[in-house]
Amino acid sequence: MGQGMGRGPIRALFGRELGLALGRGGGPLLALGFYAGVAVLLPLAEGPDPARLAAVAPGAAFASLALASLLTLERLFERDYEDGGLDLLTLGEPGLAVVAAVKCLAQWIATGLPLAAVAPLVAITLGAAPSLAPILFLASLLAGLGFAFIGGVGAALALGARRGGVLIAVIVLPLFTPLVVFGAGAVDAAAAGLNIGPPLALLAAFSLFSVALAPVAMAAACRNALS
Amino acid sequence: MTETADAPKPDAICELVLQDLAVTRGGRVLFSELNLHLKAGEAVSLTGANGAGKTSLLRVVAGLAQPSAGRLRYLGQAGELDPREAQSHDIHFAGHQDGLKAQATVQSELSFWARWAGGSMAARDAAVQRYGLTPLLGLETRRLSAGQRRRVALARLAAAPRRLWLLDEPMAPLDIATRARFAEEMVGHLAKGGIILAAVHDPLPIPTREVRLVRPVSIPQEAK
Secondary structure, three states, X not given: OOOOOOHHHHHHHHHHHHHHHHHHHHOHHXXXXXXXXXXXXXXXXXXXXXXXXXXXXXXXXXXXXXXXHHOOOOHXXXXXXXXXXXXXXXXXXXXXXXXXXXXXXXXXXXXXXXXXXXXXXXXHHOOOXXXXXXXXXXXXXXXXXXXXXXXXXXXXXXXXXXXXXXXXXXXXXXXXXXXXXXXXHHHHHHHXXXXXXXXXXXXXXXXHHHHHHHHHHHHHHHHHHHO | OHHHHHOOOOOOOOEEEEEEEEEEEOOEEEEEEEEXXXXXXXXXXXXXXXXXXXXXXXXXXXXXXXXXXXXXXXXXXXXXXXXXXXXXXXEEEEOOOOOOOOOOXXXXXXXXXXXXXXXXXXXXXXXXHHOOOHHHOOOEHHHOOHHHHHHHHHHHHHHOOOOEEEEEOOOOOOOHHHHHHHHHHHHHHHHOOOEEEEEOOOOOOOOOEEEEOOOOOOOOOEOO
């Protein structure tokens, strides 16, 4: 009972965070609605010329993916901070960096995965070739991992600030840039029949780099907010 | 699992020592040169005016904030413990906020926090029994009254064995029956070698040593 002590708390936290992420502020539906909304607005603003839309489809899909990923970040640490839960999470064996990593992982699965599933739909609606669907999904999924962890740093830094949401966007959007560049780059390369290896590898490297470093930064930012 | 609840872990906190501790909040010294030595089985109630630094001291001992001067030591059976290790393994903190998610049920919250603090489901069930929480298990925590929420928060202490209890006004919202219940819990905890440090205005219903926090006047003075 309760054995395998090291794992138990982390698994329990993951289950809890996933549940909270799915219910948080409308959950993934809000992000999905926003993402689909941008995809509908773009042709209206840009004009219905298929050739023109197809040219911008991958870039537009990734830019709106980055924006949609921002929406649910504000609540990542804020509720635990406000209700005192973050104090108690700090007093657990795994430590704050692990707590932060688990939260971001849950955020990725709750928001990043549905967004990645919809990404091919959005890009194809905008006029991208249907054959690009697999690479769109893969690149969006990888980018989503980076969005969740880098976004988590912004969310932790904005703890206790009054207009936290705006602050998160200002902190995080510049750091999202490489993910958007490499993600859209991989899809463009696939569309042009070029080697998708380099942009995809850079995308994965940037995401994994953020997975490795962000938890330490988030833990420091949370400690700072608590004290 | 009942044996493990009573047998102290090798790295259990047996003594808490504060040496010349000073705590600053917002640039102002709340208290300084605070010396306090707590041994297993002892309870100290911290008193003092509003803003004297009772909550801040509890947060410092929990490692949630840093002291501006002085040392904080946790001693185990075999000597000095790593502070971070002691804080993450052997401290229960019950603050003003109960740390309960509004949309989650009492059952899921208690299960999670018991597991998070290293407790067993058997200990959780025992805590539910002792605090009479069975009828509330299926309710979302936002439906609870302040006193019921506190009962859930205190049941958390019983659901995982940890030696040092840091309590911030634990009794305030409780009804008379639950106060008596919690007094028994505290006595039982001390009998098992636990340590209690509680910030209070009304005295706790158990024998405690009182430590009064006094704000230094102009020159930092000894805060007893």
